[in-house]
Amino acid sequence: MAILITGGAGFIGSRLACRMVQEGQPVIVLDNFNDYYDPAIKRANIASVQALGGQCIVLEGDIRDEAFVENLFRTNKIERVAHLAAMTNVRFSIEQGRQYSDVNVSGTIGLLDIARRYGVETFILGSTSSVYGNTSQIPFREDDAAIAPLAPYPASKRAAELFASTYHHLFGLNVTALRFFNVYGPHGRPDMMPMRVIDAILNEKPVQLFGGGVLKRDWTYIDDIVDGIVIASARPLGFKIINLGYGSPITLLEFIEIYEDLIGKKAIRVDVAAPTSEPFITYCDNTRARELLGFNPKTSIGEGLQHTWSWYRQRNLG
Numbered sequence: 001m002a003i004l005i006t007g008g009a010g011f012i013g014s015r016l017a018c019r020m021v022q023e024g025q026p027v028i029v030l031d032n033f034n035d036y037y038d039p040a041i042k043r044a045n046i047a048s049v050q051a052l053g054g055q056c057i058v059l060e061g062d063i064r065d066e067a068f069v070e071n072l073f074r075t076n077k078i079e080r081v082a083h084l085a086a087m088t089n090v091r092f093s094i095e096q097g098r099q100y101s102d103v104n105v106s107g108t109i110g111l112l113d114i115a116r117r118y119g120v121e122t123f124i125l126g127s128t129s130s131v132y133g134n135t136s137q138i139p140f141r142e143d144d145a146a147i148a149p150l151a152p153y154p155a156s157k158r159a160a161e162l163f164a165s166t167y168h169h170l171f172g173l174n175v176t177a178l179r180f181f182n183v184y185g186p187h188g189r190p191d192m193m194p195m196r197v198i199d200a201i202l203n204e205k206p207v208q209l210f211g212g213g214v215l216k217r218d219w220t221y222i223d224d225i226v227d228g229i230v231i232a233s234a235r236p237l238g239f240k241i242i243n244l245g246y247g248s249p250i251t252l253l254e255f256i257e258i259y260e261d262l263i264g265k266k267a268i269r270v271d272v273a274a275p276t277s278e279p280f281i282t283y284c285d286n287t288r289a290r291e292l293l294g295f296n297p298k299t300s301i302g303e304g305l306q307h308t309w310s311w312y313r314q315r316n317l318g
């Protein structure tokens with residue numbers, strides 16, 4: 001009885017795979033190792049899972065390859081799915097609506113359909129806080145209609161949630177859509193702010209501050225996110241949307257100042273206008289996650305960035 005982790009070579013997927021393997025759970029990773037960012041990073045992520053020596057099968061393939069995925073379900077008993085494979089990144093999606101729809105919507109529908117046909121117990125859908133756009137309901141709560149996403153990426157994730165709801169309604173598939181809030185930590189994505197800011201400070205490159213750095217983000221440490229996914233994947237709940245976030249946003253300026261203190265060097269700050277795809281704030285109301293999952297995020301931003309910086313230093317600076 002295995003858990004299938006799609007996107008398991010990526011940041012969150014590979015950390016989830018590590019945790020599952022450590023807990024003695026058989027894991028199957030499905031990832032196409034695309035070059036949205038350097039695939040060598042994804043191979044290194046997988047190497048860190050395999051170094052643990054547990055049961056982890058890694059399959060290189062695309063979630064949209066129906067014959068491949070069908071064969072995977074036919075030949076393995078898959079009890080749970082953590083569907084994390086996606087095209088990510090709000091800004092990159094702006095000119096790429098079709099591709100985001102193809103992977104994040106059509107690809108997800110294909111998986112939902114196969115999961116219900118093969119009797120999967122729990123299907124976790126990796127969703128995002130960016131579905132809330134510039135809502136006036138702050139902090140963000142799951143009962144917000146979330147009908148005005150600011151870019152194709154969040155629109156595609158919201159559409160995937162709606163399809164998941166339909167698959168629960170029609171076929172009884174248990175789906176928990178977890179809306180992750182600004183995830184960071186060791187093995188973080190190179191295109192996201194936490195890694196880009198370290199690079200910029202070390203290499204004396206400018207750090208762009210959207211809107212003068214006043215935008216706020218609710219940064220959530222990777223281990224806390226993995227805790228939430230692990231619990232949710234073992235708990236069939238019908239259809240639920242659940243926010244997973246720390247619940248304490250800070251400005252981009254404050255974020256950079258924490259790094260400046262850790263690294264011992266000032267950033268070269270450049271003010272730029274915030275793109276219209278960027279919300280003013282992300283702010284998680286995690287009441288539902290606490291009630292339904294016992295979610296209890298433990299890592300403050302100061303502590304989490306300290307871990308991130310230590311990991312980066314060890315890996316890149318010897």
Ligand SMILES: NC(=O)c1ccc[n+]([C@@H]2O[C@H](COP(=O)([O-])OP(=O)(O)OC[C@H]3O[C@@H](n4cnc5c(N)ncnc54)[C@H](O)[C@@H]3O)[C@@H](O)[C@H]2O)c1
Binds near residue numbers: 010184
């Ligand atoms: N990192 C965050 O802050 C964050 C926030 C909100 C939501 N999410 C969601 O969490 C999930 C994981 O994000 P991440 O940060 O680990 O991103 P990531 O890019 O590191 O991981 C995604 C993985 O999916 C794989 N993939 C993409 N398209 C595929 C396809 N067609 N077939 C098979 N594999 C494919 C990629 O190769 C990659 O390894 C995504 O669904 C993302 O939308 C992430």
